[in-house]
Amino acid sequence: MDMHSTRLFRRKYLFSKIITYVVLLIFVIPVLWLVLTSMKPNIEINTRPPVWISKHLNFDSYLALLGFQVKHEGFGFGENVPFGDYFRNSIIASLGSTFFAIIIGTLAAYAFSSFKFKGRNGIFLSLMLARAIPGIALSLPLLILFTRLHLSDTVFGLIVAYTAMNIPFTAWLMSGFIGEIPNELSEAAMIDGCSKWESFVRVELPLVGPGLAASGIFAFLAAWNEFAIASIITRTTASKTFPVGLFDFTAEFVSDWRGMCAMSVMMLIPAIIFVITVQKQLVKGLTLGALKG
DSSP states (O other): OOHHHHHHHHHHHHHHHHHHHHHHHHHHHHHHHHHHHHHSOHHHHSOSSOOSSOSSOOOHHHHHHTTOOOOOSSOOOGGGSOHHHHHHHHHHHHHHHHHHHHHHHHHHHHHHHHOOOTTHHHHHHHHHHHHTSOHHHHHHHHHHHHHHTTOTTSHHHHHHHHHHHHHHHHHHHHHHHHHTSOHHHHHHHHHTTOOHHHHIIIIIHHHTHHHHHHHHHHHHHHHHTOOHHHHHHOOSTTTOOHHHHGGGGBOSSOBOHHHHHHHHHHHHHHHHHHHHHTHHHHHHHHHHHHHHO
């Protein structure tokens, strides 16, 4: 490599790093502002010009959410928000729907990838188009249906709705991974005495672990952050999740921005832990198709 090519490569590398850091800052700054706002005194939140870094940061809003008695500076709802109930409902609804979506979506992906039947492409396309329908458009029909089935205002109803919401994407993502597995592996397993089902469970399923991780994290985050459907079919603390619970920090004329930001930060923690836990499998899953291609 000559000197000119080396300089050109270094310039491109430096330019790509600068772009990467700029994009990173665009995503990090709002999160940093959210964290700082959750620790500011109420009087500094809406001041003009804004106070970028307060000299009086504290964790009172977090303590109030967790049920501790704190001295509020003016307006604050933290102690009256059932944070524990919202956390429980969000965890159960997200993990439950993710579990069922992965099972049903993987089985559907296996059927579409391994079997040839009449109308396969049409059914698969219909499944994908169903995912394109906005959640807000489904809210009213779901409310009527769930009310008649006694699923409204229940965590189980959320699990059913989120599972149906995540199955199309899971099936689409997993079909790509299952389709990459050579047919010879399944045929060899069947020669050794395995049935079609045993071949899938013992041979093919362990090979799509990265795909399961990628599908799981997308399904979990979609359910964890979902608002449109949950805001319609949940009414009490028995089923409300974090996104809907944020409205507890608003009143007719005022809003507790510090408490709202504090609960938003608390919402990020389980999602971050979940991503870190499956990070290696997620990256491997997202790049596996490109490497094989």
